Amino acid sequence: MTDLTSAAPLLEVEDLRVHFHTPRGAVEAVRGLSFTLGRERLGIVGESGSGKSQTGRAILGLTAGNGRITAKTLRFQGQDLLSLSPKQWRAVRGARMSMIMQDPKYSLNPVMTVGDQIVEAYRQHHRVSAAEARLRALAMLARVKIRDPERVFATYPHEVSGGMGQRIMIAMMLIPEPDLIIADEPTSALDVTVRLQVLAILDDLVRERGMALIFISHDLPLVSSFCDRILVMYKGRVVEDLKASELHAARHPYTQGLLGCLPKLDQRQETLPVLRRDPRWEHGTLEEVTR
Amino acid sequence: MTGRAEQGGPETVRPSRSGARQASPGRIRLKRAGMMALRTLGSLAVTFLGLLIITFLIGRVLPIDPVLAAVGDRAPADVYDRVYHEMGLHLPLYQQFFDYVMRVFQGDFGTSVLTSRPVLDDIVRVFPATLELATIATILGVLLGVPMGVLAAVHRGRWPDHCVRVLGLFGYSLPVFWLGLVGLLLFYMKLDWVGGPGRLDAAMEDFFEPVTGLILVDALLQGDMEVFRNAVSHITLPAALLAYFSLAYIARMTRSFMLEQLAQEYVLTARVKGVSEARVIWRHALGNVMVPLITVIALSYAHLLEGSVLTETVFAWPGLGSYITSSLLNADMNAVLGGTIIVGGVFIGINLLSDLLYRLFDPRARR
Ligand SMILES: Nc1ncnc2c1ncn2[C@@H]1O[C@H](COP(=O)(O)OP(=O)(O)O)[C@@H](O)[C@H]1O
Ligand SMILES: [Mg+2]
Numbered sequence: 001m002t003d004l005t006s007a008a009p010l011l012e013v014e015d016l017r018v019h020f021h022t023p024r025g026a027v028e029a030v031r032g033l034s035f036t037l038g039r040e041r042l043g044i045v046g047e048s049g050s051g052k053s054q055t056g057r058a059i060l061g062l063t064a065g066n067g068r069i070t071a072k073t074l075r076f077q078g079q080d081l082l083s084l085s086p087k088q089w090r091a092v093r094g095a096r097m098s099m100i101m102q103d104p105k106y107s108l109n110p111v112m113t114v115g116d117q118i119v120e121a122y123r124q125h126h127r128v129s130a131a132e133a134r135l136r137a138l139a140m141l142a143r144v145k146i147r148d149p150e151r152v153f154a155t156y157p158h159e160v161s162g163g164m165g166q167r168i169m170i171a172m173m174l175i176p177e178p179d180l181i182i183a184d185e186p187t188s189a190l191d192v193t194v195r196l197q198v199l200a201i202l203d204d205l206v207r208e209r210g211m212a213l214i215f216i217s218h219d220l221p222l223v224s225s226f227c228d229r230i231l232v233m234y235k236g237r238v239v240e241d242l243k244a245s246e247l248h249a250a251r252h253p254y255t256q257g258l259l260g261c262l263p264k265l266d267q268r269q270e271t272l273p274v275l276r277r278d279p280r281w282e283h284g285t286l287e288e289v290t291r
Numbered sequence: 292m293t294g295r296a297e298q299g300g301p302e303t304v305r306p307s308r309s310g311a312r313q314a315s316p317g318r319i320r321l322k323r324a325g326m327m328a329l330r331t332l333g334s335l336a337v338t339f340l341g342l343l344i345i346t347f348l349i350g351r352v353l354p355i356d357p358v359l360a361a362v363g364d365r366a367p368a369d370v371y372d373r374v375y376h377e378m379g380l381h382l383p384l385y386q387q388f389f390d391y392v393m394r395v396f397q398g399d400f401g402t403s404v405l406t407s408r409p410v411l412d413d414i415v416r417v418f419p420a421t422l423e424l425a426t427i428a429t430i431l432g433v434l435l436g437v438p439m440g441v442l443a444a445v446h447r448g449r450w451p452d453h454c455v456r457v458l459g460l461f462g463y464s465l466p467v468f469w470l471g472l473v474g475l476l477l478f479y480m481k482l483d484w485v486g487g488p489g490r491l492d493a494a495m496e497d498f499f500e501p502v503t504g505l506i507l508v509d510a511l512l513q514g515d516m517e518v519f520r521n522a523v524s525h526i527t528l529p530a531a532l533l534a535y536f537s538l539a540y541i542a543r544m545t546r547s548f549m550l551e552q553l554a555q556e557y558v559l560t561a562r563v564k565g566v567s568e569a570r571v572i573w574r575h576a577l578g579n580v581m582v583p584l585i586t587v588i589a590l591s592y593a594h595l596l597e598g599s600v601l602t603e604t605v606f607a608w609p610g611l612g613s614y615i616t617s618s619l620l621n622a623d624m625n626a627v628l629g630g631t632i633i634v635g636g637v638f639i640g641i642n643l644l645s646d647l648l649y650r651l652f653d654p655r656a657r658r
Contacts, residue, residue, distance in 0.1 A: 060563060062559060062562055062563065086568070089565075090565045090566075090567060091565070092565075093562065093563055093564065093565040094563065094564040094565030094566075095565060098563055098564070099563045101556060101559070101560060101563075103556070106555065106556035106557065107556045107557055107559070107560045108557055108560065109557040109560070109561070109575055109578070109579070110557070110579065110653075110654070110655060111578045111579055111581075111582070111652065111653060111654060112575075112578065113654075120561075120564065120566065121564045121565075124564055124565045124566060125565060156654040156655070158654070158655050159654075169560075172564070173563070173564070176565075
């Protein structure tokens with residue numbers, strides 16, 4: 001790594017927009033998103049449909065065919081992502097930035113063994129023999145606390161549980177040692193009992209390797225316990241950008257609403273408060289909506 | 292679910308049991324494969340028995356008197372009675388059925404009235420002709436149809452997609468008969484690029500000694516390249532014609548399976564890993580498309596193995612389709628029922644084969 005990467009931010013996003021052409025007209029999924037990311041853990045929260053996943057996919061250059069990305073700046077490690085050729089993209093994806101998706105039941109290829117899929121991720125970016133890649137994959141499986149890597153290596157995705165599937169996914173996405181990992185609701189599809197285990201494994205690896213993390217979730221408390229900084233998204237825009245430690249001082253009524261919606265265990269509440277939405281949230285700045 | 296054992300998670304480390312080794316996925320799969328083979332064989336036997344019951348009953352309910360068919364309608368009454376008893380028609384139905392099954396298993400389908408030869412001999416003669424044609428047509432249909440379907444899906448709505456769609460539309464709307472005749476007129480009569488009707492030139496046919504009945508195979512076995520080339524020139528046009536129809540079907544199905552798979556999440560995963568687009572399409576997505584595609588290919592092959600009457604007629608191809616049809620038109624019931632059993636047997640065989648392939652391609656089916 002040159003010193004350039006530590007001096008300049010890892011990722012710069014300025015005025016990112018993603019729109020889709022649909023039979024029913026244009027849909028703006030992301031509307032002018034801006035942030036910079038160092039080697040830190042950034043959480044993106046927002047309700048379903050607020051554009052979190054599309055933000056992640058745009059950063060990876062994997063917006064669906066009917067979508068268009070525009071941005072004033074979209075730079076990763078000083079490299080302009082908007083002008084990459086497909087070949088250049090393939091050297092970035094997997095190797096330097098990667099993504100963990102929601103549900104291993106769908107995100108793993110059902111007709112390839114777990115081992116083959118991990119080996120493929122590694123060999124895509126490292127010229128090594130099949131035997132060496134296999135050893136690496138087994139070590140990586142052990143690293144995500146799978147007790148019998150040899151056995152799991154030979155299994156197919158349908159033969160493993162959700163929690164293990166997600167650990168396999170983490171192993172596969174981290175094995176080429178990317179600098180940035182985007183985790184898009186990595187635990188939402190899992191049983192409550194295994195969520196914390198999976199998160200702990202991810203947290204360990206991110207800290208150990210000094211990676212940057214973008215953690216996408218609709219779960220504000222989870223994000224605040226897991227990240228250094230939080231972006232709150234509402235209808236394709238960031239409405240508030242704050243440190244996780246200062247969450248209690250959130251000013252935007254939407255953020256306050258997300259916090260207020262949480263059922264408090266110590267207080268018996270008969271009904272959950274309903275978020276009353278203000279049309280101004282869609283376009284107004286933080287100053288305008290808190291006035 | 293072998294993975295369930297892991298669900299205890301990393302915190303709960305269990306002492307390793309001595310039996311843990313035995314639960315290797317390989318062993319479990321082997322055991323499952325054995326069970327499945329047994330189950331498949333069982334259902335196969337039941338299906339074949341059903342087929343025999345149906346052909347037997349058809350033979351009984353049709354208003355064609357098998358005795359008359361054998362002795363002719365001018366035979367005296369005592370001859371009629373003797374043959375009636377010889378055929379066992381005075382026995383109870385279940386006894387007759389039992390005898391029928393025993394005969395079928397000995398390969399005895401009776402004698403064809405039309406050719407006055409044992410039906411089995413006739414079928415051994417005509418089936419290889421159909422088999423040769425159907426196999427070549429299916430291989431061509433798969434080799435061309437699958438890539439075309441994939442390209443159509445990948446370039447959805449653009450010119451490769453339109454080309455495949457138009458080609459498919461022709462495949463559905465043009466009558467075989469007409470296409471075959473035009474093909475013969477153009478490529479045989481006018482251009483003389485291919486051989487005419489029949490499996491070989493007439494002069495060659497007289498000297499040819501069949502072994503398997505698959506002329507291409509026999510010629511290669513006998514090292515007779517002249518016969519081989521001649522057979523190729525004769526089979527090219529009918530095979531191309533049948534391949535075209537199977538290609539149109541396979542390409543259309545491949546396209547729709549492919550579109551479905553390309554929208555799946557694991558495709559996104561592969562792209563996130565930095566896998567090349569070619570590998571995403573041909574390895575990841577097509578690997579999954581093969582699973583439903585096996586059924587489609589098997590269906591198309593089985594359909595061709597019935598013998599396509601029209602093609603066989605146009606090209607004077609002495610195959611199963613024209614044999615069964617002419618037997619039917621001449622009320623030659625032994626031949627019709629024998630042919631039906633063969634077609635049914637072929638269907639069962641293809642089913643078994645596609646079942647095996649299915650398990651080869653889809654690990655989820657290996658339960
Ligand atoms: N391929 C697409 N075509 C049209 N609209 C899309 C497409 N993909 C996503 N969208 C829309 O973009 C919006 C944001 O989606 P997404 O980023 O997945 O939300 P989130 O992850 O926050 O739940 C949604 O309204 C969704 O309907
Ligand atoms: Mg999402």
